[in-house]
Amino acid sequence: MPHADLDQATIDALAIELRELLGADAVSDEPQALDRASIDGSHLSPVIAEQLPLGRAQLVCYPATAEDIAATVGAAVRHGVPITPRGKGTANYGQTLPMAGGLVVDTSRARKILEVGDGWLRAEAGATMIAIEQAAIRSGQQVLQYPSTAQSTVGGFVSGGSGGTGSIAHGMIHTGFVTALDVVHAVPDATLIHVEGEATEPYLHRYGTVGVIATVTVRLEPLQEWRAFFASFDDFHDLLSVIRAFPELEPTPRLVSGDLPTLAEALPADPAIFPGRASLRAILDADSVAAATALVEAAGGRVDDVREGAQACIKLSMTSYNHPIEWLQKAYPNTYFHVEVWGDAIIDRIDELHEVYDGGMLHIEAQQGRPIGMLAGVYHGADEVYAGLPKIEALGVGWHNPHQWYVDYEPAATIAFAAETDPQGLMNPGKLVAPGTFQTGSQM
Ligand SMILES: Cc1cc2nc3c(=O)[nH]c(=O)nc-3n(C[C@H](O)[C@H](O)[C@H](O)COP(=O)(O)OP(=O)(O)OC[C@H]3O[C@@H](n4cnc5c(N)ncnc54)[C@H](O)[C@@H]3O)c2cc1C
Known part of the structure; x- marks a missing residue:
């Protein structure tokens, strides 16, 4: 369980020590700085958003070197103050929220x-x-x-x-x-x-x-010489019929993403993304563009653009993984949630998968082995989200519940290791729970 917020005198004493260690401009208890240090990307989950705020920093500091990070942690421990590390705060599921208050260690100035x-x-x-x-x-x-x-x-x-x-x-x-x-x-x-x-x-x-x-x-x-590759299809099924072949291209692509027209239309406007068409976007080695073009055309699609340069590729990256869901939520505020899904069945049983949730829409990322995706649906409350999970599993689709902030990768080993490295339980409190307490994902 998270600790309760600490008394102000303890926080003030830590603030004095940190100002001496790091300099006055590297420590803040200004309300705006505390607000900024107390949010992350949890808005992506309406289930979590309904529970906010889940915690607020009492102090934030900005160490500028690795050594200063170490000195900061030592000082916070000596004062018994909880420590939540923070980078840019883009974690989607509340992992960066300081649930016990205390100190947020913002590392963004230690960036050499x-x-x-x-x-x-x-x-x-x-x-x-x-x-x-x-x-x-x-x-x-x-x-x-x-x-x-x-x-x-x-x-x-x-x-x-x-x-x-x-x-x-x-x-x-x-x-x-x-x-x-x-x-x-x-x-x-x-x-x-x-x-x-x-x-x-x-x-x-x-x-x-x-x-x-x-x-x-x-x-x-x-x-490698990468190309940002944009293709489109009349029908999402045509896109799906070919997407499994992409990761097998030689040399291996860096990214292959696919979206239904509604998701594609929500992405930032781009001359190579067309209303009403399913969008396939990929980062391909220049040597595989001809083979990729043949794949698209054989499946009834068309190649809309091929761009050169690192910037074009980084920009395309920003429309992959969870980003289409974020853009969808911007286009339709307070409407959509998502569940992470994987396995061949997300392609083979796509129509049934779309039916699990009202307004179901898959964003897909091709991988070698099993494809992964984000299944969006219209949000009608947490109960309905959870009621859909067994239906997803019954289709042979793996799932992960993104509406929780617990460490769910090797949780038992993490708890045991944390007992050694953090004997007072001060590190990012609230994120460790015993395995089995919550169902965080399927075993597929
Ligand atoms: C729209 C969207 C798209 C995303 N796409 C992806 C994606 O493609 N792939 C992906 O993996 N993730 C993705 N994420 C999740 C997240 O953005 C990334 O994992 C990101 O790299 C986190 O970096 P950050 O600097 O924002 O970390 P933060 O959000 O600041 O921190 C992430 C977690 O790490 C801890 N932490 C931060 N710094 C340290 C440190 N120095 N030492 C120890 N612990 C630390 C924090 O306490 C928190 O628990 C996405 C999130 C959103 C909202």
């Missing part, structure tokens, strides 16, 4: 790219994924993957994210993307602890419950 080597890059936690990709490109390399929230931080991505552009070839963040971390445990004499290889795994996708990540080393690969 520290070193770029052959096959790797080391950056402070607050470096954005765009900055990392750009630094990699300058060295003739590219990052293995980045989320559709490309402006988010690397610390936030590896702590709260899953995958994105690049995941078709490289899987999700747990599959060798991170090679080393400097982490800070929640102890009074906190220092930077260096971990490498498999020892990084217990810190990934743990929402900062086992420590604060201060630097991240990610793997790089040789730069």
